[in-house]
Each structure stands twice: as structure tokens, then as C-alpha cells.
Amino acid sequence: MxxxxxxxxxxxxKANQAHMTFHVEVPHNVSRLVVNFNYSPIEESDRVALEHAVLREGYSVSILENDTVLRNLLTLSIHDPYKFRGGRHYFNSNQLIEISDSEASLGFEAGEIPAGVWQFTIHNHACLSPNIKCDLKIQAEVEESAFSREVPLAQLREPKKKIVKTIQVDKNAPWVKAELHTHTVHSDGNQTTEQLLTAAEQEGIHCLSITDHNTTSAYQDLQLNQHNLTMLQGVEYTTFYGHFLVHHAENIPLNNWTHLSSSSLQALLQQLQNNNALITIAHPFDMGNPFCTGCQWNYVLDHINHIDAIxxxxxxxxxxxxxxxDAYAKWTHLLQQGYEIQASCGRDWHNPxxxxxxxxxxxVQANDASAASIIDSLKYGRSYISMGPRIELTVNQRFSIGDHIRITDHRLQISLILSNMESSSHVCIIAGERLLYEKEVMDSEMVIDYISDDFTENYLRIEIKNKVGDITAFTNPVYFQYV
Incomplete structure (x- = not known):
């Protein structure tokens, strides 16, 4: 158990006539739920408590007899993720409730026990005593394997090609510097909204998103006429089993995060994606519980079709x-397996x-500085990540980062324009699992033209490493389809 x-x-x-609901994650493969609900006392005869009770309801204490006894009444009801499973209204200080596929306690419905967030609600019909002891315990008969901790994003089906929205980005369009993961005093950040926006401008950021935990209230503080920033509406859904960022060009309708579970998450992600939101798994390999609540991605997903980026x-x-x-290694491994998913970065900006x-x-390269245009380019993958170097990549004279290119032969022409480079950096062209090309850069600016006559991989990307081998910049992939 x-x-x-x-x-x-x-x-x-003071808890009289209130409802107390507890949202509890029930895992897969549960055959029986056992709920113990106890409270005491049922009867209350203390004169002071009785007088408080009748006065609260507008009666005179004169209606009380010497032997008057009133009763506390607490009951329990249960909802599974989809429907009401029952409740029993009766006086009993020690209640045992069992639910299985074939049987259930009186007042409750037997049947399948679906995985997901269940609601267990204590209903305080009458709280008359000054000290009512109450406890609730929920147990499950379950296969232990269902509780094993998964490596983030470990159990995925075979990759499915996404239907990619083709966008036409002017190759001369500017690259926008963006920060997509920030927090303010509206959650656990130590900067006001105004302080964050001012700091972003001072760093030369063009596009900013405030992603407070489970709230968008910081956007009420914005005075856009005072800041030269494109704002993406954002929120960090912060759950017990993982965090994910949602970015949108307009106001984001918030959903109740307490209802999310592995079984309901995909429906929410699909709903958000259908509304053209950008969805990013945040810091999937962070330490997590008990060090950082929910920071590690522990949702078990069988596909990532509704996730845009990691x-x-x-x-x-x-x-x-x-x-x-670990996160970078997981992303590159997913690419090698055939998944098309973007990489993202974020400072997770809490402090100066x-x-x-x-x-x-x-x-991000976008046709204009509007939030909608930037969101489209981010979802498309027209982006790179950098701590300094600037990258312009052209493939076959007219394609760039994020494009899906149909090619009829194995000849590929790659052009790179690099700037703001550190001396002794290395530029790497990576095709699938192999290093296609590497060159040391001695100057801050450099142009590289490379031709491959035997290109067979499904994607390529660029990495730039400093002289000690640490990556300082990398691009999202260019994808290839052979016809």
C-alpha cells in the first residue's frame, strides 16, 4: 500500500460551513484507493461553545437547555479527474472509504481509477467545538514500478514530423536580442517590473518576457510608452512535477495549474499551442525535489508534439x-533521434x-519587431543562443536557421559570417552525429564558405567554442528533406 x-x-x-479541497496526484496502475477520514468530537456539550453557536445563528441563548448537546458534522466527497465519485453525508468520527474497479464503500461509485489529479473535499457542515481534531489519509494499491523516478523526457514514442508553419523571413531582417525567462516581485523575483524593464534596456535587450510563477499580474504594471521594448506575454507554469514557459503575443488565459498531471498535461499543451503560444520546458534537469520544488521535469510524456523548445x-x-x-545533451540526442525541437535559453532572472x-x-530574426512576428520566428526556430558571438548562417545561398530544405542531391553550400568572436575560438559545423567542419578563429570577425559534396544528414547546426572548449554560442538546426 x-x-x-x-x-x-x-x-x-471559524471553519464552520467551509469546504477544504485537497488536490492529490493519483498515479497509473492503481487498483484500489483507501481513504481514512477521522474527526472528533462529534458531540459538543460545553456551555460556552453552545452559546457561541446559537448566537452566531441569531438565536437567544435562552433556547439552550441544561442537557443540550449539539453535533459537529464533517463529511468527505471525492472527484476523480473526470467526474464526481461520491460522498456520504452521515455522522461518523472514523470513516473508511474504499474504491476499486468492482467495489466501493457506501455513497461512492466503483469503477476504473484513472491517473491524474483527484480532489478530496472535506465539507464543514457544522464546526461548533473550539478544538476539532481532523485527519485525512489517502493510500493506494499500485504497482511499485509506477512510482519509479524517470529520467526527464526518457519515454517518448518514435518521433513524428511536425507540421511546420512556413514563414518567409527577409534575409536582411535584423536579429532581435531577447530574454525570455524573468521574474519580478509578483512572484519570487527581487526586482519590481519597472526595475526589470530598465535593467533590460540597459543591457541592450530588444524583446523581453516576464514569466512569473503562475501569474501574469506584473503586466498590469507596464507603461510601455516609457520603454523601448517589445514585450511577449509570458508565464511560468510552476507545478509539482515540472515547470514550463508559455509565451504569447497577446494576453495569456491562465489555467488552474493544480489540476495538471501527466494525464492532463498534453490536453493543455495542445490547447495553448492551438492558440499559437510558444511552449518551452524550463530547466528540465535541475535538482528538483526536495531542493527546488518541481524544478526537474518529472512528467512522463509519450510524445513532445505540443512542445516547441527545451x-x-x-x-x-x-x-x-x-x-x-544534461539538458543540452538531451536536446542533441533528441535531434539525432529525429525529433524536431528548438533549443532555448533564459537567465531565469530573479536578481540584479x-x-x-x-x-x-x-x-531571433523576425520581419518586424512585433510580438506576433517574434513568436512566429521562435516557433519556427529562426534563432540562435549566444554569450557573445554573432552568427549569420546561409545554406545554398537562400536558406537559414530553422528552414526545412528540400534537396535533390548531396551537395551543400554553407556560408557563415561571424562577428564579436574571441581569439582562438573554434567554429564547428555539426551534421547529425558527426563533426562536418571545424576551424580556429583568430580574429573578431570572419567569413567561412564551405561546400560538402556528400551531405546525407537530416539537419545541421553551428557551435562556437572558446579556447578551453566551452560552448559560447550555438544555432538551432537547419533541416533537410531528400527528394
């Missing part, structure tokens, strides 16, 4: 983080920047 939830509490008359670099000085190395911190930014 696996314990899912337990709580003990003390109630008094935040592979999180925080300042991103290459010093082991969890970022430290003197020794080096930050990475998203660089």
Missing part, C-alpha cells in the same frame, strides 16, 4: 551548470546581475 497524502489539523468554529541553458554563466550540460556573471541571450 502506497501512501499518497496525509494531513492532520485542528479546526474551530530550455537547455538556464541561469547566468550557463556553461558552469551540470544540469544545463552580478559583476562576474555572463549571460546568454536568444537572438
Amino acid at each position: 502506497r501512501e499518497l497524502f496525509q494531513i492532520a489539523m485542528t479546526l474551530d468554529e 530550455e537547455v541553458w538556464n541561469g547566468p554563466s550557463p556553461t558552469s551548470s551540470l544540469s544545463n550540460l 546581475m552580478g559583476q562576474d556573471e555572463q549571460c546568454a541571450y536568444m537572438f
Whole structure:
């Protein structure tokens, strides 16, 4: 028997006629739920407590007899993720409720026990005593394998090609410097909205998104006429089993995150994506519970068709983080397996920047500076991530980062224009699993033209490494289809 939830509490008359709902994740492969619900006392005869009870309802204490006894009444009801499973209204200080496929306690409905977030609600019909002891314990009969901790994004079906929205980006369109993961005092950040926007402008950021935890209230503070920034509406859904960023060109309708589970997450992601939201898994390999609640991605997904990007670099000085190395390795492994998913970065900006911190930014090429245009380019993958170097990539004279190119032979012409480079950096052209080309760069600017006559891979991307081998910039892929 696996314990899912337990709580003990003390109630008094101020909890009278209130409902207390507990959202509890029920895993897969549960054959029986066992719920113990207890409270005491049922009867209350203390004169002071009785007088408080009748006065609260507008009666005179004169209606009380010497032997008057009133009763506390607490009941329990249960909802599974899809429907009401029942409740029993009766006086009993020790209640045992069992639900299985074939049987259920009186007042409750037997049947399949679906995985997801269940609601267990205590209904305080009458709280008359000054100290009502109450406890709720929820257990499940379940296969232990259902509780094993998964490596993030480990159990995925075979990759499915996405239907890619083709966009036409002018090759001379500017690259926009963006920061997509920030927090304010509206959640756990230490900067006001105004302080964050001012700091972003000082860093030369053109596009900013405030992604407070489970709230968009910071956007009420905005005074856009005072800042030369394109704002993407954003929020970081912060759940017990993972965090994900949602960006949109317009107002984001918030959903109740407490209802999310592995079984319901895909429906929400699809709904958001159908509304042209950009969806990014945040810091999937962070330490997580109990060190950082929900920070590691523990949702078990069988596909990632409704996810646009993985935040592979999180925080300042991103290459010093082991969890970022794991996230980057997972992203490149997914690409090698045939998944088409973008990489993203975010400072996870909570505090003013430290003197020794080096930050990475998203660089996005969009036809204009509007939020809608930037969102389209991010979803398309017309972006690269950099802590300094600037990259312009052209393939076959007219294609660039994020494009899907139909080719009839194996000849490929690659042109790179690099700037803001550190001396002794290395430029790497990576095709699938192999290093196609590498060259050391001695100057801050360089042009590279490379031709491959035997290109057979499904994608290529660029990495730039400093003289000690740390990645300082990389692009999202260019994809190829052979006809």
C-alpha cells in the first residue's frame, strides 16, 4: 500500500460551513484507493461553545437547555479527474472509504481509477467545538514500478514530423536580442517590473518576457510608452512535477495549474499551442525535489508534439551548470533521434546581475519587431543562443536557421559570417552525429564558405567554442528533406 497524502489539523468554529479541497496526484496502475477520514468530537456539550453557536445563528441563548448537546458534522466527497465519485453525508468520527474497479464503500461509485489529479473535499457542515481534531489519509494499491523516478523526457514514442508553419523571413531582417525567462516581485523575483524593464534596456535587450510563477499580474504594471521594448506575454507554469514557459503575443488565459498531471498535461499543451503560444520546458534537469520544488521535469510524456523548445541553458554563466550540460545533451540526442525541437535559453532572472556573471541571450530574426512576428520566428526556430558571438548562417545561398530544405542531391553550400568572436575560438559545423567542419578563429570577425559534396544528414547546426572548449554560442538546426 502506497501512501499518497496525509494531513492532520485542528479546526474551530471559524471553519464552520467551509469546504477544504485537497488536490492529490493519483498515479497509473492503481487498483484500489483507501481513504481514512477521522474527526472528533462529534458531540459538543460545553456551555460556552453552545452559546457561541446559537448566537452566531441569531438565536437567544435562552433556547439552550441544561442537557443540550449539539453535533459537529464533517463529511468527505471525492472527484476523480473526470467526474464526481461520491460522498456520504452521515455522522461518523472514523470513516473508511474504499474504491476499486468492482467495489466501493457506501455513497461512492466503483469503477476504473484513472491517473491524474483527484480532489478530496472535506465539507464543514457544522464546526461548533473550539478544538476539532481532523485527519485525512489517502493510500493506494499500485504497482511499485509506477512510482519509479524517470529520467526527464526518457519515454517518448518514435518521433513524428511536425507540421511546420512556413514563414518567409527577409534575409536582411535584423536579429532581435531577447530574454525570455524573468521574474519580478509578483512572484519570487527581487526586482519590481519597472526595475526589470530598465535593467533590460540597459543591457541592450530588444524583446523581453516576464514569466512569473503562475501569474501574469506584473503586466498590469507596464507603461510601455516609457520603454523601448517589445514585450511577449509570458508565464511560468510552476507545478509539482515540472515547470514550463508559455509565451504569447497577446494576453495569456491562465489555467488552474493544480489540476495538471501527466494525464492532463498534453490536453493543455495542445490547447495553448492551438492558440499559437510558444511552449518551452524550463530547466528540465535541475535538482528538483526536495531542493527546488518541481524544478526537474518529472512528467512522463509519450510524445513532445505540443512542445516547441527545451530550455537547455538556464541561469547566468550557463556553461558552469551540470544540469544545463544534461539538458543540452538531451536536446542533441533528441535531434539525432529525429525529433524536431528548438533549443532555448533564459537567465531565469530573479536578481540584479552580478559583476562576474555572463549571460546568454536568444537572438531571433523576425520581419518586424512585433510580438506576433517574434513568436512566429521562435516557433519556427529562426534563432540562435549566444554569450557573445554573432552568427549569420546561409545554406545554398537562400536558406537559414530553422528552414526545412528540400534537396535533390548531396551537395551543400554553407556560408557563415561571424562577428564579436574571441581569439582562438573554434567554429564547428555539426551534421547529425558527426563533426562536418571545424576551424580556429583568430580574429573578431570572419567569413567561412564551405561546400560538402556528400551531405546525407537530416539537419545541421553551428557551435562556437572558446579556447578551453566551452560552448559560447550555438544555432538551432537547419533541416533537410531528400527528394
